[in-house]
Amino acid sequence: MVSTPNFTDGTWQIASTLHINGAPFGDILWQNIADQSLVLWQQDGTSTVATDILPSVSDHEVAIVGDFDGDGRADPYLRDQAVGTNKVLLSSTGAITNSASASSIADARAATDLNGDGKDDVIYFINTNANLLIFEMDGASVPGTSSFASGYTTDDTLLAAFDGTDFDTFKSLWFDDSANQFDITNHVDGVRSVTDSFTVNAGNEFVMSGDFNGDGDPDFLYRDATGFDKGSIEVVFTNGTSEIGRAIYDAPSFANIQFEGGGDFDNDGIVELIMRDTVSGELTLMQALPGTTSSQTLTGSDTNDLIDGGDGFDQLFGLGGDDLIFGGDLNDFIVAGDGDDRVDGGDGEDSIFGGDGDDVLEGGIGDDQIIGGAGDDTLSAGNDTDILDGGEGNDLLTAGSFGGDHMRGGPGDDIIRGRGDRGIFEGQDGDDVLFGGTSLDVLFGGNGNDLIIGGLSSDTVFGGGGDDVIFGVDARGESDTNDTLYGGSGSDFFYLGNEDVRFYLGTEFATIKDFSTSTTTGDFLVLEGTSSSYNFVDQGATIEVQQASDSDVLAVIETAASAASVEAKAIYLG
Numbered sequence: 001m002v003s004t005p006n007f008t009d010g011t012w013q014i015a016s017t018l019h020i021n022g023a024p025f026g027d028i029l030w031q032n033i034a035d036q037s038l039v040l041w042q043q044d045g046t047s048t049v050a051t052d053i054l055p056s057v058s059d060h061e062v063a064i065v066g067d068f069d070g071d072g073r074a075d076p077y078l079r080d081q082a083v084g085t086n087k088v089l090l091s092s093t094g095a096i097t098n099s100a101s102a103s104s105i106a107d108a109r110a111a112t113d114l115n116g117d118g119k120d121d122v123i124y125f126i127n128t129n130a131n132l133l134i135f136e137m138d139g140a141s142v143p144g145t146s147s148f149a150s151g152y153t154t155d156d157t158l159l160a161a162f163d164g165t166d167f168d169t170f171k172s173l174w175f176d177d178s179a180n181q182f183d184i185t186n187h188v189d190g191v192r193s194v195t196d197s198f199t200v201n202a203g204n205e206f207v208m209s210g211d212f213n214g215d216g217d218p219d220f221l222y223r224d225a226t227g228f229d230k231g232s233i234e235v236v237f238t239n240g241t242s243e244i245g246r247a248i249y250d251a252p253s254f255a256n257i258q259f260e261g262g263g264d265f266d267n268d269g270i271v272e273l274i275m276r277d278t279v280s281g282e283l284t285l286m287q288a289l290p291g292t293t294s295s296q297t298l299t300g301s302d303t304n305d306l307i308d309g310g311d312g313f314d315q316l317f318g319l320g321g322d323d324l325i326f327g328g329d330l331n332d333f334i335v336a337g338d339g340d341d342r343v344d345g346g347d348g349e350d351s352i353f354g355g356d357g358d359d360v361l362e363g364g365i366g367d368d369q370i371i372g373g374a375g376d377d378t379l380s381a382g383n384d385t386d387i388l389d390g391g392e393g394n395d396l397l398t399a400g401s402f403g404g405d406h407m408r409g410g411p412g413d414d415i416i417r418g419r420g421d422r423g424i425f426e427g428q429d430g431d432d433v434l435f436g437g438t439s440l441d442v443l444f445g446g447n448g449n450d451l452i453i454g455g456l457s458s459d460t461v462f463g464g465g466g467d468d469v470i471f472g473v474d475a476r477g478e479s480d481t482n483d484t485l486y487g488g489s490g491s492d493f494f495y496l497g498n499e500d501v502r503f504y505l506g507t508e509f510a511t512i513k514d515f516s517t518s519t520t521t522g523d524f525l526v527l528e529g530t531s532s533s534y535n536f537v538d539q540g541a542t543i544e545v546q547q548a549s550d551s552d553v554l555a556v557i558e559t560a561a562s563a564a565s566v567e568a569k570a571i572y573l574g
Contacts, residue, residue, distance in 0.1 A: 002032070002037045002039065002053055003032070005030035005032075005039050005041070007260055007276060007281075011032055011033060011034060012030045012031070012032055012033070012039075013030070013031060013033055014028060014029070014030060014260065014261050015029045015030065015031045015038075015062035015065065015076065016028075016029040016062065016065040016074060016076065017029070017208070017261055017262060017263025017264075017265075017274075018065050018074035018263065019072070019073055019074055019264075020040055020065075020073055020074050020075075020076075020091050021040060021042045021050075021052070021073070021091070022072075022073050022091070023042060023044075025042075025043050025044055025045070025264070025265050025266065025267050026043055026263030026264045026265045027040055027041060027042055027043055027263075028040070028041040028043060028048075028263070029041075029054075029062070029065070029076065031056075031061065031062050033061075035056075035058065036056050036057065036058055036059065036060055036061055037053070037056045038054040038055070038062070038076070038089075039051060039052070039053055039054065040052040040053075040054055043263075043265050044265075045266055045285060046265070046274075046283040046284060046285055054076075054089065054094070055089060055094065055095065055096050056078075056096075057078060057080075057087055057096060059080045059082070060078035060079060060080050060085070060087055061078065061079060061080075061081070062076045062077070062078060063077050063078070063079040063081075063086075063107075063108040064077045064108050064109070064111040064122065065077065065111065066111025066112070066120030066121075066137075067118075067119065067120050068088055068090075068111075068119055068120055068137040068138075068139055068140070069090060069092060069119060069138070069139040070117070070118040070119040071091070071092050073091040073092060074091060075089060075090050075091050076088070076089040077099075077108060077111065077122065078096070079102075079108055081104055081107075082104060083101075083104065084101045084102050084104045084106070085098075085101050086098075086099040086100065086101060086102060086108075087099055087140070088139065088140035090139060090140065097139070097140035098140065099141070099142060100135065100141075100142040102124055102133065102135070105126060105127050105128050106124040106125065106126050106127070106133055107124060107125045107127060108122055108123075108124055109123055109124065109125045109157075109158040109159070109161075110122075110123040110158060110159075110160055110161035110172065111123070111161075112161040112162055112164050112170065114134065114136075114161075114164035114165075114166060114167050114169075114170055115136065115164070115166060115167060116164075116165065119137055119138060119139075120137060121134060121135060121136050121137050121164075121167070122134070122135040122137060123135075123158065123161050123172075125150070125157070125158045127154055128154065129149075129154070130149070130152050130153050130154045130156065131147050131148065131149055131150060132147065132148055132149075132150045132158070133146075133147045134146045134147065134167045134168075136167070146167045146168065148168050148187075148190035149190065150187075150192065151185075151187075151191075151192030152174060152176070152192075153177070153178070155177040155178065156174055156175060156176055156177050156178075157174065157175040157177070158172060158173075158174055159172075159173045159174060159175060159182075159206045159209070159220075160172060160173040160206075160208075160209035160218065160220070161173075162209065162218045162240070163218075163240055166189075168187060168189055168190040169187060169188050169189060170187055171184065171185065171186050171187075171195075171240060171241075172184075172185050172187065173185070173206075173209060173218075173220060175206070176197070179197070180199070181197045181198065181199050182197065182198055182199065182200070182206075182220075182236075183196070183197050184196045184197075184238060184240075184241060184242060184243075186241070195241045195242055196238070196241060196242035196243055198236060198243050200222045200234050200236070201222075201224070201229075201232070201234055201248070202227075203224040203227035203228070203229060204222035204223060204224050204232070204233075204234050205222060205223060205224070205225060206220065206221075206222055207221040207222060207223045207233075207261055207262070208220075208221050208261065208262060208271075209221075210262060210263075210264070210271035211269065211270060211271055212235055212237065212247075212262070212270065212271045212273075212287070212288045213237060213270065213288070213289070213290070214268070214269055214270040215239075217238055217239050217240040218238060218240060219235055219236060219237045219238055219271075220235070220236045220238070221233060221234075221235050221261070221262050221271075221273075222234040222235075222236070223259060223260075223261070224251070229250065229251050229252060230251060230258060231251040231257065231258025231259055231260075231276075231278075232248075232249055232251040232252075232258075232259070233248070233249050233259040233273065234247075234248045234249075235247045235273075235288045235290065235306075237288075244290070244292070245290030245291055245292045245310070246290050246291065246292075246308060246310060247288040247289060247291070247306050247307070247308040248308050248326065249306060249308075249324060249326075250326075250344075253326075253344050253362065254324075254342050254344075254360060256277055256278045256279045257275060257276070257277060257278070258275070258276050258278055259273055259274065259275050259276070260274045260275070260276050260283075261273075261274050262274060265285055266285070270287060272285040272286060272287055273285065273286045273287075273288055273306060275304075275324075284304055284322065285303070285304060286304040286305060286306045286323075286324065287300075287301060287303060287304070287305050287306070288305075288306045288308075289305055289306065289307045289308070290308060290310070291307075291308045291309040291310025291311070291312070291314060291326075291328055292310055292311070292312070293310060293311040293312060294311075294312050295312035295313040295314060295330075296312060296314055296315075297314070297315040297316075298314065298315070298316050298317070299317045299319065300317060300318045300319045300321065300323055300325075300337070301319060301320070301321065302319055302320035302321055303320070303321045304321040304322045304323060304339075305318060305319075305321060305323045305324070305325075306323070306324045307323065307324070307325045307326065308326045308328060309325075309326060309327050309328040309334075309346075310328045310329070311328055311330060312328070312329070312330055313330050313331050313332065314327065314328065314330075314332045314333070315333045315334075316332060316333070316334045316335070317334075317335050317337060318334075318335065318336040318337040318339070318341055318343075318355075319337045319338070320337060320338045320339055321337075321338075321339045322339045322340045322341060322342075322357075323336055323337070323339060323343075324341075324342050324343075325341065325342070325343045325344070326343075326344050326346060327343075327344065327345040327346040327348065327350050327352075328346045328347070329346060329347045329348060330347070330348040331348040331349045331350060331366070332345060332346070332348060332350045332351075333350075333351050334350060334351065334352045334353065335353045335355065336352075336353065336354050336355050336357075336359055336361070337355045337356075338355055338356045338357055339355075339356075339357045340357045340358045340359065340375075341354060341355070341357060341359045341360070341361075342359070342360040342361075343360070343361045343362065344362045344364060345361075345362060345363050345364040345366070345368055345370075345382070346364045346365075347364055347365045347366055348364075348365075348366045349366045349367045349368060350363060350364065350366060350368045350369070350370075351368070351369045352368065352369070352370045352371065353371045353373065354370075354371065354372045354373040354377050354379075354391070355373045355374070356373060356374045356375055357373075357374075357375045358375045358376045358377060358378075358393075359372060359373070359377045359378070360377070360378045360380075361377065361378070361379045361380070362379075362380045362382065363379075363380065363381045363382040363386050363388075363400070364382040365382050365383050365384060366382065366384050367384045367385045367386060367403075368381065368382065368384075368387070369386070369387045370387070370388045370389070371388075371389045371391060372388075372389065372390040372391040372393070372395055372410070373391045373392070374391060374392045374393055375391075375393045376393045376394045376395060376412075377390055377391065377393060377395045377396070378395070378396045378397075378398075379396070379397045379398070379407075380397075380398045380400075381397075381398065381399050381400040381403075381405045381407070382400045383400045383401060383402040384400070384402065384403040385403045385404050385405065386399075386400060386403065386405045386406075387405070387406045387407075387408075388405065388406070388407040388408065389407075389408045389410055390408065390409045390410045390412070390414050391410045391411075392410060392411050392412055393410075393411075393412045394412045394413045394414060394430075395409055395410065395412060395414045395415070396414070396415045396417075397409060397415070397416045397425075398417045398419065399417060399418045399419045399420065399423050399425075399437055400419060400420060400421075401419050401420040401421075402420050402421055403420075403421055404421045404422050404424075405418075405421075405423040405424075406423065406424045406425075407423065407424070407425045407426070408425075408426040408428060409426065409427045409428050409430065409432050409446075410428050410429070411428065411429045411430060412429070412430045413430045413431045413432060413448075414427055414428075414430060414432045414433070415432070415433045415434075415435075416432065416433070416434045416435065417435045417437075418435055418436045418437030418438075418441050418455055419437045419438070420437050420438055420439065421437070421439045422437070422439040422440040422441055422442075422457070423436075423437060423439075423442075424441070424444075425441060425442070425443045425444065426444040426446060427444065427445045427446040427448065427450050427452075427464075428446040428447070429446060429447045429448060430446075430447075430448045431449045431450060431466075432445060432446065432448060432450045432451075433450070433451045433452075433453075434450065434451070434452045434453065435453050435455060436453065436454040436455030436456075436457060436459045437455050437456070437457065438455065438456045438457055439457045440457050440458055440459065441455065441457060441459045441460075442459070442460045442461075442462075443459060443460070443461045443462065444462045444464060445461075445462065445463045445464040445466070445468050445488070446465070447464060447465040447466055448464075448466045449467045449468060449490075450463060450464065450466060450468045450469070451468070451469045452468060452469070452470050453471040453473075453474060453475050454471060454472045454473055454474070454483050455473075455474050456473075456474055456481075457481055458481040458482045459472060459481075459483050459484075460483070460484045460485075460486075461483065461484070461485045461486065462486045462488060463485075463486060463487045463488040463490070463492050464488040464489075465488055465489050465490060466488075466489075466490045467490045467491045467492060467493075468487060468490065468492045468493070469492070469493045469495070470485055470487065470492060470493065470494050470495065471495045472484075472485050472494075472495075472503075472504075472510045473503050473504070475498070476498075476501065477497065477498065477501035477503040481508050482508045482509060482510075482511070483511070484510075484511045484513065485510055485511065485512045485513065486512075486513045486514050487512070487514055487515065487516070487523050488514070490521070491521055491523060491524070492523045492524070493523070493524045493526055493571075494510070494512055494515070494523060494524070494525050494555070495526045496510065496525055496526060496527050496528075496545065496554045496555055497526065497527050497528030497529070497554075497573065498526075498528060498573060499528060499573040500528065501528060502527075502528045502529065502533075502547070502554070503528075503554065504552075504553075504554040504555065505547065505552055505554070506552065509553045509554055509555055509556055510554065510555040510556070511555070511556045511558065512555055512556070512557045512558065512559075513558050513559065514558075514559050515557045515559055515560050515566065515569075516559075517560050517561060517562075517565035517568070517569055519568075522569055523569060524569050524570070524571050525545065525555070525566070525569060525570045525571065526570075526571050526573065527545075527554075527570055527571070527572050527573070528572075528573055528574075529572060529573075529574050530572050530574040531567075531570070531572055532548065533547065533548050533549070533572075534546065534547065534548055534554075534570070535547075535548050535551070536563040536564070536566050536567040536570075537563060538562065538563040541558070542556050542557060542558050543556075543557040543560045543563050543566045544556055545557070545566070
C-alpha cells in the first residue's frame with residue numbers, strides 16, 4: 001500500500017535527498033516504514049514537479065544511497081538486515097537488481113568512492129568485532145571485498161565517509177560512545193588517527209554529510225527529531241580535517257518552524273537546508289553561513305540564509321530572501337535586509353535592523369536597539385534596557401521582563417505591550433494599542449485613535465491627537481494605583497470603571513489633567529453603575545468624582561469649568 005508521503009504522521013521517513021531522477025536538482029526519496037514502499041519527489045527548489053512510485057521490496061529498507069554505476073545519479077541500496085540480502089535500485093533503469101549479501105552482523109553505514117573509479121563503494125561496520133568490510137561496487141555487482149580493523153569498538157558508530165583514495169585509506173565521521181563525542185577520523189592503510197573531536201547540543205542526532213558552504217569539504221548536519229527542541233538543527237562546518245565553524249537554529253526561538261534535512265535542490269553545488277512551516281506546511285530552502293569564536297563579518301545572499309554569528313563582535317548582513325539570523329554572544333550589528341526575516345540577537349548589546357518585509361526581531365539579553373523598518377514587524381525586547389522602533393507598518397512590540405524599555409511604534413496601527421520594569425511607550429502615527437507593564441510606565445498614544453491601558457502600576461498616559469480610549473489601570477481594574485492621564489486633542493474616553501468593576505476605590509485615584517467638557521468635541525468619563533452611585537464635587541481648583549456611598553475619590557479633574565459640566569459628560573455602564 002502506497003499513501004501520500006508527509007512529514008507529520010510518522011509513517012514516512014526521508015531516505016535521501018540526492019539526485020536520483022536525472023534532473024539537475026536534488027530529489028526527496030521517501031520510504032514507508034511500515035511496508036517499505038518508495039516514493040520519489042522530483043524537486044525544482046522547493047517545488048515538487050513530479051511524483052513517482054518506485055519499485056520496492058518488502059522487508060528491504062534503504063540503508064544507504066550512492067552512485068554505484070557512475071552515471072551521476074544516486075542509487076538506493078536496499079537491505080534486509082535480518083537475513084543479510086541486498087538489492088540495488090539502479091536509477092538509470094528503474095529496476096531492482098540483486099547484489100551480494102552481507103551477514104546480519106554487518107551494518108551498511110556509508111557509500112563513497114574509495115578507489116577513484118567514479119563509482120561509490122559500500123562500507124559495512126561489523127557489529128561483533130568493529131571491523132570495516134568494504135564492498136567494491138560496479139552497479140549492483142561486487143567485484144571485490146576487503147576488511148580491516150576500524151580502531152573503534154562495537155559500541156561506536158560510523159556515520160559518513162569521504163575523501164577516499166583506497167579501500168583502506170579515507171576520511172570518515174564517527175560517534176565515539178565512550179567519550180560521548182563525534183570524531184573526524186583519517187584511516188591511512190587501515191591505521192586510524194583522529195584529527196578532530198566535537199560535541200553537539202543535547203538531543204541532536206546526525207542527519208547527513210554534505211557541502212553546505214561550497215568549499216568542497218564535507219560538513220555535518222544534526223537535527224533534534226523528537227525532543228523538546230524538535231526541528232532544531234546544528235551544522236558543523238569542516239575543512240575535511242577539523243571544525244571551522246557552526247550554524248545553529250534553536251527551534252523555540254521562533255514558533256511553527258522546523259528543519260527536516262538538506263539537499264542540493266538548485267544545482268549550485270551547495271547543500272541547502274529544508275525548513276518547514278508546521279502550520280502552513282510550506283517548505284523553504286536556506287543556505288547556512290557559520291560563525292566562529294572570532295569577530296567577523298558574514299554576508300548572506302539574495303536567497304534565504306541561516307546566519308549564526310557565534311561568539312565575537314559580529315557584523316551580519318542578510319541581504320535578500322527570508323533569513324534566519326542569530327547574533328550569538330557579545331555585541332553584534334545585524335542588518336536583516338529585504339524579505340521576511342527572523343533575527344535573534346542573543347547575548348550582548350546588539351543593534352538590529354529589519355529592513356523591508358514582515359520581520360520578527362528579538363533582542364535577547366543585553367541593552368539592544370531594534371529597528372523594524374517597512375513591513376508588519378514583530379519586535380521583542382529581552383532583559384535589560386532596550387530601544388525598539390517598529391518603523392512603517394502595523395507592528396507588534398513587546399517589552400522585556402527586566403530592564404526599562406523605550407518602544408516606539410512609528411507609522412501604522414501598532415500594538416505595544418509592556419511586561420516588567422518601567423518603560424516609555426510611544427504609538428506615534430496610526431490607531432495604536434498600548435499596554436503598560438507591571439511598573440511605572442509612561443505611554444504616548446500619538447496621532448490617531450488609540451487604545452491605551454496603563455496596567456499594574458502608577459502610570460502617566462498621554463492620548464495625543466485623535467479620539468482615544470484610556471484606561472489608567474489594567475482593563476479589569478485590578479491595579480488601583482494612582483495614574484496621571486492626559487487625553488490630548490480629540491474626544492477621549494477616560495475609563496473609571498467597566499460594567500462589572502469600579503476602578504480606583506480606596507486611597508488611589510486618577511488625575512485627569514486636560515478634561516474637555518465641550519459638547520461637540522469634548523471628552524467623556526466611563527463609570528460602572530448608575531448616576532446615583534456618584535457625586536461630582538467642586539473643590540475649587542479641581543472637580544472630584546466621588547463614590548456616593550463613602551466619598552471615596554475615583555478621579556481628580558483639574559481643568560473642568562464646573563462639576564455639572566463634568567457630570568454631563570459621564571457615561572454609565574449600569
